[in-house]
Amino acid sequence: MSALMAVAIGILFAASLYMMLRRSIVKLVMGLILLSNAANLVIFTSAGLTSGAPPLLDKVTKEAPVGVADPLAQALILTAIVIAFGVLAFSVVLIHRAHEVVQTDDLDQMKDTDQ
Amino acid sequence: MMLTSIALPFIAAAIAPVWLRRGLPGSWLALFPLAVFVLNAGLYSQAVSGMEVSAHYPWVPSIGLNFTLYVDGLRWLMLTLISGIGTAVVLYASSYLAGHKDLHRFFLWLFVFMGAMVGLVLADNLLLLFVFWELTSIASYMLIGFTHESEKSRASALQGLLVTVGGGLALLAGMIMLGQQQQTWLISEMSLITEHSSWINAAIVLILIGTFTKSAQFPFQFWLPNAMAAPTPVSAYLHSATMVKAGVFLMAQLAPVFAQQSLWLTLVTGAGAITMLLGAWLAYLAVDLKKILAYTTVTALGILTMLVGLNSDYAFFAFVTFLVAHALYKASLFMLAGIIEHQAHTRNLRHIRPLPKFTLAVTAVAAWSLAGIAPALGFIAKELLLKASATSGWLTAMVFATAALTIAVAVSLVWQPWRSRRQVKEQHAEPWQQWFGPVLFSSLALLLGLGAPLVQPLANTIAEQMGANNVIELSLWYGLSPALALSFASIVVGIGLAALWRKNRVLAAKLRLISRYTGTERLYELLLAGNLSFADWQTRVLQNGYLGRYLVLIIAITTLAVTSTLLSQYGLPSFQFDALEPYEVGMLFVMLASTLYAIASRQRFAAIIALGAVGFVVALIFIHFSAPDLGITQVLVETLTVLLLVLVLLKLPGFKNYSSRGQRLLDAVVACAFGLMMTLLVLATQENHWADSIAHYFIEHSYSLGFGRNVVNVILVDFRALDTLGEIFVLALAAMGVYSMIRLRRSRL
Numbered sequence: 001m002s003a004l005m006a007v008a009i010g011i012l013f014a015a016s017l018y019m020m021l022r023r024s025i026v027k028l029v030m031g032l033i034l035l036s037n038a039a040n041l042v043i044f045t046s047a048g049l050t051s052g053a054p055p056l057l058d059k060v061t062k063e064a065p066v067g068v069a070d071p072l073a074q075a076l077i078l079t080a081i082v083i084a085f086g087v088l089a090f091s092v093v094l095i096h097r098a099h100e101v102v103q104t105d106d107l108d109q110m111k112d113t114d115q
Numbered sequence: 116m117m118l119t120s121i122a123l124p125f126i127a128a129a130i131a132p133v134w135l136r137r138g139l140p141g142s143w144l145a146l147f148p149l150a151v152f153v154l155n156a157g158l159y160s161q162a163v164s165g166m167e168v169s170a171h172y173p174w175v176p177s178i179g180l181n182f183t184l185y186v187d188g189l190r191w192l193m194l195t196l197i198s199g200i201g202t203a204v205v206l207y208a209s210s211y212l213a214g215h216k217d218l219h220r221f222f223l224w225l226f227v228f229m230g231a232m233v234g235l236v237l238a239d240n241l242l243l244l245f246v247f248w249e250l251t252s253i254a255s256y257m258l259i260g261f262t263h264e265s266e267k268s269r270a271s272a273l274q275g276l277l278v279t280v281g282g283g284l285a286l287l288a289g290m291i292m293l294g295q296q297q298q299t300w301l302i303s304e305m306s307l308i309t310e311h312s313s314w315i316n317a318a319i320v321l322i323l324i325g326t327f328t329k330s331a332q333f334p335f336q337f338w339l340p341n342a343m344a345a346p347t348p349v350s351a352y353l354h355s356a357t358m359v360k361a362g363v364f365l366m367a368q369l370a371p372v373f374a375q376q377s378l379w380l381t382l383v384t385g386a387g388a389i390t391m392l393l394g395a396w397l398a399y400l401a402v403d404l405k406k407i408l409a410y411t412t413v414t415a416l417g418i419l420t421m422l423v424g425l426n427s428d429y430a431f432f433a434f435v436t437f438l439v440a441h442a443l444y445k446a447s448l449f450m451l452a453g454i455i456e457h458q459a460h461t462r463n464l465r466h467i468r469p470l471p472k473f474t475l476a477v478t479a480v481a482a483w484s485l486a487g488i489a490p491a492l493g494f495i496a497k498e499l500l501l502k503a504s505a506t507s508g509w510l511t512a513m514v515f516a517t518a519a520l521t522i523a524v525a526v527s528l529v530w531q532p533w534r535s536r537r538q539v540k541e542q543h544a545e546p547w548q549q550w551f552g553p554v555l556f557s558s559l560a561l562l563l564g565l566g567a568p569l570v571q572p573l574a575n576t577i578a579e580q581m582g583a584n585n586v587i588e589l590s591l592w593y594g595l596s597p598a599l600a601l602s603f604a605s606i607v608v609g610i611g612l613a614a615l616w617r618k619n620r621v622l623a624a625k626l627r628l629i630s631r632y633t634g635t636e637r638l639y640e641l642l643l644a645g646n647l648s649f650a651d652w653q654t655r656v657l658q659n660g661y662l663g664r665y666l667v668l669i670i671a672i673t674t675l676a677v678t679s680t681l682l683s684q685y686g687l688p689s690f691q692f693d694a695l696e697p698y699e700v701g702m703l704f705v706m707l708a709s710t711l712y713a714i715a716s717r718q719r720f721a722a723i724i725a726l727g728a729v730g731f732v733v734a735l736i737f738i739h740f741s742a743p744d745l746g747i748t749q750v751l752v753e754t755l756t757v758l759l760l761v762l763v764l765l766k767l768p769g770f771k772n773y774s775s776r777g778q779r780l781l782d783a784v785v786a787c788a789f790g791l792m793m794t795l796l797v798l799a800t801q802e803n804h805w806a807d808s809i810a811h812y813f814i815e816h817s818y819s820l821g822f823g824r825n826v827v828n829v830i831l832v833d834f835r836a837l838d839t840l841g842e843i844f845v846l847a848l849a850a851m852g853v854y855s856m857i858r859l860r861r862s863r864l
Contacts, residue, residue, distance in 0.1 A: 001699050003690050006797035008703045012729075014783075014790025015710045017670060021663050021782040023773035026764050028662075030713065033726055033756065037733050042793065044737070044745075046800045047808070054741040055810075057817060057824035064814045064826070069741035071817075071826035072810045077737075077745055078831060079842050085752045086849035089759060093853045096763050105768050111660030 005045045012038035023107045025095040032091060036084035040077045047073030116158075117170050117184040117237050120151045120194070124201075124230030131226055132219035141209030142548055144222060148201035148229060155194045162191035163572045165579075167303065169239065178242070179300045185239035187303075188576030192435070193236040193364055196442045200356045201229050203552030207450050208348035210548035221261055221346070228254035232357050236364060241290045241300045244365070248286070248329070251358050252279040258353060259345040271341040274639065278328050278338045286325020292318035293372075305372045319379045322369065323386075330362025330416045333390040337636035340397075340409040347456070350405060351449030351552075355412050356442045363419045367434065370423050371582045380424050384510075387421025390414070392513045395520035397630065399612065400623040404452045404462040407524055408445065411485065414517060415441040418500065421510075423581075425503050431578035432587045433499030439570060440492040443560035444484035447553040448528075451478050454545050454553070455532070464527065465620060468537045477550075479529045481557035486525035487518065488606060489591050490564040499587070501598035515601055522609025527616045564591055667785050674788045681795060688798035702739070706732035717770050720761070727757040744827045 016038055019031030047070040055071035057064055099105055127147035135141060161168050165188075172182035186194070208225065212218055231250035238244035253276070260272030292314060297305045308315055326332070331339035342354050353359070366383060373379035394413030401407045415437070422434040451474070452462065459468045470478070487493035497518060504510035563570060567589040575586050593599065631637070657668075706729055713725035730753030738746035774782070813830050821829035831839050 001693060001695055002801050003692055003798065004695065004700070004703060006794045006801070008707060009797055010790040010792075010794030011707055012710060012790075013793045014786045015714055017666075017786035017789050018783055019714060021666055021786065023663060024770060026719065026767055026770070029760075029764070030722060030726055034710065034713075034729065037729060038793070041733065041736070042797060044740070044742070045797055049740045051740050054743050055814065055826035056743075057814075057826065059824070062818045062824065068814060070808055070810045071813055071830060072808065074742045074745055074827045075830040075835065077742075078748055078827065079838065081745070081748050081752055082842060083845055085756065086846045088756060090849040090852050092759055092763050093856045096766065097856045099767055106773055107662045108773070111662075 002045055002049050005041070005049065009038055009041050009045065012041065025098065025105050025107055028107065029088070029091055029095060033084075033088060036080070036088075040080055040084075043073055043077055043080070116154060117168070117186065118172065118182070120154050120198075121184075121230060121234045121237060123147050123151050123154075124226045124233060128223050128226035128230065131222035135219040135222060141213070141218065141222065142206055144209065144226075145202045145205040147226070148198045148205055151233060152195065152198035152202060155191065155198055158186055158191060162186050162188050163576050165576055169303070174243070179240070179294075180242040180246075181240055181300075182243060183240040183301055184237045185301075185303050186237065187580055188573055189364065189367055189435075189580060190236050192438070192573060192577065193360065194233065196360075196439075197229065197232050197236065197357050200352060200442060200446045200552070200556070203446065203450070203555065204348050204352040206548040207351070207453070207552050208346070210546045211348055211453055212346060217261070221258070224254050224257040224261075225349070225352070228258065228353060228358070232361070235361055239301050239303050241294055241302060244302075245283070245287055245290060248325075248361065249280065249283050251361060252276060252283060252329075255279070255342070255353055255358055258349045259342045261346055261349065262344070265344070268344040271338075271344040275338045275342050277643070278335055278639070282325045282328025282335065285321045289318045289321025289323075289325060293322065293369075297372075302368050305369075307374060308372055309375055311376070315376060316378050319373060319376060319382070322365075323379075323382055326362035326366050327386060327420075328362070330359050330366075330420065331390070331413055332362070332386045332416065332420055333393055334635040334638075336390055336393065336413050337634060337639065339413055340406050341636075343403075343405040343409050347405070347449060347453035350409070351446050351453075354409065355445035355449055359412065359416055360419075360438070360442070363416060363423070363438075366420060366423045367577075367581055370426065371580065374426055374582050380426055383424030384421050385424075387417045387419070387424055388510060388513050390417030391421060391517050393417070395517040395524075397627075398524045399520045399616075400627050400630075402464050402620065402623070404455060404464055404467075404528075405449070407464065407528070408448055408452060411521060411524060412445060414521060415445065418517070422500065422503060425506070425510075426582065427503055427506070428578065428583045428585050428587055429499050429503035431581045431583040432574055432589065433496055433503050434581070435574040435577045436492060436499060436570065436589060437496035439563065440484060440487075440496050440560055443556040443563070444481045444491075444493065447477070447481045447556035447560070448485065450549065450553045451481060451557075454549055457545065459532065464531045465617070466537070467532045467535055469535045470532045475529065475532060477553050477557055478532075480561055481553065482525040482528045484557065484560035485528075486522045486606075486609070487602075488522075491561050492563040492567070492570075493560065494564055494602075495567060495589055495591060497602055498593060498598050501601050502596075505598070511601070515605055518602070518605035519608040519612060522606055523612035523616065526610055526613035530613060531616070567591065663782075667782065670789050671785050674785070674792050678788075678792045678795070681792075681799060685799055688795055688802050690798060699739070702732055702735055706736075719764055719767075719769060722770075723757060723760045723764065726760070727753055730756065742827075744825070 012034055016031045016034030019027045019034060022028065022031070050067060050069040053065040053068045055064060055068050055074065095105075098110065102110055104110070124147060127144055131141075131144055134144065158168055168186040170182075170184045174181050205222075205225070208221065212221060215221065228251060231247045231254055234247035235244055235251060238247055256272050256276040259275050260269050262268045263272075293305075294300045296308065296314060296318065299305065328335045328338075339354060339359065343350055345354070391414050394410045394415075394417055398407050398410030398414060401410055418437060419434060419441075422430040422437070454474060455467075455470060455478070456462050458470055458474060461467055484491040484493045487497040501511065501514055501518075504514045571589050574589060578587075709725040709728035709732070713722045713729065716722040716725060730749060734746045734749035734753065737743075737749055813826055813834060817823060817826045817829045821833040823829040823833070
């Protein structure tokens with residue numbers, strides 16, 4: 001599965017960068033969303049894919065299940081997901097405002113600071 | 116004591132602006148250099164007897180950079196000149212520039228310069244010396260550009276800075292190479308290098324680039340005459356007596372170390388000789404009083420450099436004598452130039468008006484020393500110089516030509532105002548502060564020839580340090596010799612050239628123009644212009660404003676660098692299939708299919724829904740592989756994302772095909788290459804186990820320290836709580852940004 005995952009991550013990255021290279025600002029933001037998903041999956045896969053052993057301690061023994069998944073990588077990704085959402089919310093509003101001011105959604109038309 | 120000497124000018128630099136702003140007389144500031152002079156005078160007996168005076172204060176011991184100070188004969192002499200002439204220059208400037216609106220700034224930088232110069236000649240540690248070396252360049256930049264309203268002044272300042280600091284960079288490299296070879300940073304501990312290697316040769320070339328730029332040696336001589344844009348007191352101080360001598364000083368200090376390196380001897384002698392003759396020739400062509408003096412300074416620096424390279428007893432004694440003589444007469448000539456400019460209302464020697472008798476007399480005395488005619492100290496120096504250069508016919512000829520041209524210039528300096536028939540304008544008397552330096556120094560330069568025995572002990576010490584074997588008696592009369600005959604002949608030729616001075620000015624102007632466009636300054640200008648247009652071109656290409664091109668460049672370079680490193684350091688990671696569940700394949704298939712649909716779709720709404728599908732599959736992957744918290748968060752965030760996108764993006768225009776087919780193909784190739792690289796990287800991380808996870812610590816202590824059974828949550832809110840606080844802060848910031856963009860409109864501001 002992890003080898004296949006590596007391929008899937010590669011495709012996600014390729015798709016996200018292709019979207020970010022488009023001139024439409026809407027596509028740029030879509031690429032950004034794909035990019036954060038891809039990046040999270042890289043961290044997740046690198047820590048090792050374990051099914052059926054979440055890092056939750058037993059109620060009674062306070063022991064972790066055998067072969068438990070890496071909690072540190074998960075904590076890292078949790079933070080990343082939330083931050084990525086913050087960035088996304090900001091950029092979505094930013095491009096909306098930019099479109100209002102510049103009256104175009106073409107990035108190549110936004111190359112000067114002068115209006 | 117030595118530390119006090121360095122500190123005093125810097126203290127003066129701090130006090131001067133306040134002092135002058137209060138309207139207190141600037142003359143009093145001369146007490147600071149005077150104090151340095153007195154402090155230094157106390158070291159005379161030790162310096163001359165060869166007893167070394169040193170002091171050591173740790174600064175950055177780990178890299179060998181320490182405040183190691185040291186006084187020997189040459190350093191004592193340099194310090195005497197810096198503080199002595201410094202005193203006169205401060206007095207002179209306080210009157211010459213009195214009432215100038217930026218006087219406080221002037222004195223600030225003059226004293227910073229003075230402190231840097233004192234530090235430079237006291238520093239035993241090469242690295243410390245370099246620190247002061249660069250400080251003099253910076254102070255000089257501020258002083259040359261003092262009248263910053265003038266474009267010429269700014270360009271000259273920049274030129275001086277670029278040339279000297281560029282050379283300083285080479286010097287630093289050379290110093291480090293020398294320090295490595297010698298296993299010490301202390302000049303006093305360095306010993307003669309007997310080996311010949313490319314390492315030493317490289318060090319020599321680098322050090323010489325540094326000293327040649329600082330001391331205006333060919334091919335870097337051009338910045339010095341341009342530095343005359345500085346106010347006259349600065350020219351008198353920096354560009355004749357002190358700063359430009361820094362390069363010569365360093366070469367003299369290192370002369371014993373490189374005495375057996377033929378590259379050193381050839382380069383130093385050669386550059387010195389060329390500079391000497393070139394300076395004299397250009398001085399003869401010039402008509403501007405300060406330019407003339409600047410070129411004779413170039414000549415003097417060439418002579419001093421050549422003498423270091425000639426490496427003989429005569430050369431070393433000539434070096435000391437000429438160093439003293441030149442500093443004295445040149446400082447007084449420059450100060451006189453300022454006075455003459457006030458009195459004659461021009462610096463152009465062709466259009467000069469008759470001068471008051473006193474001015475003319477003092478000028479004559481100083482010019483007498485410049486010409487090097489008995490009984491001036493310069494006469495002894497010239498005789499020793501002729502003897503030292505007798506080793507080669509070419510050198511003798513060059514020295515002779517230089518002497519004749521210099522005499523012609525010296526005679527013209529007095530003769531032109533003397534015979535001027537122009538109308539005398541109203542003249543104002545100069546105060547004593549301005550006369551103090553010129554009168555004292557020019558008479559000293561003249562009389563020291565008679566009092567040569569006074570200089571003898573110091574000359575002996577310095578010459579011995581530089582490597583002289585025998586003592587040469589300094590005297591005005593060495594008996595009849597070829598040198599004396601040449602000296603006499605140069606006077607005759609010089610007077611002849613001076614008589615032609617006015618007649619050949621038209622020709623001189625043409626020759627000046629030719630040398631202007633064929634000289635090394637032209638090369639500097641071309642380099643500077645080329646550099647600027649290259650920067651311009653590069654900015655236009657790289658910083659073109661097209662976001663897509665930036666991204667392509669960044670992605671392509673990252674991909675190339677990472678992939679090549681991965682393949683060369685690690686090799687191709689292997690691709691291993693392991694057991695697959697059908698639903699795992701199904702999840703990935705849905706994710707990739709939605710991704711491709713999101714790219715290809717021409718409808719915004721469909722694309723957003725496809726993106727949401729990708730996000731939900733990622734959530735499923737998290738849940739399937741033992742990360743329930745991630746799954747929950749991802750579902751929440753993904754829902755919000757889709758809502759946000761639908762709300763906002765649908766207000767924007769629909770998709771259009773902006774790029775050409777070729778552009779899309781290029782983007783696709785670059786994006787796919789990056790994707791392939793990520794696949795390889797992930798495969799490589801799976802194959803290897805580079806470091807142990809530190810997760811077991813959190814698992815073990817999650818309950819005992821954090822009192823929680825959900826380890827991920829405990830990490831977030833307990834072990835790494837500060838990180839989470841930071842995260843909250845970022846979100847709050849983003850929220851504030853969003854709010855302000857929605858609520859604040861330009862119309863409402």
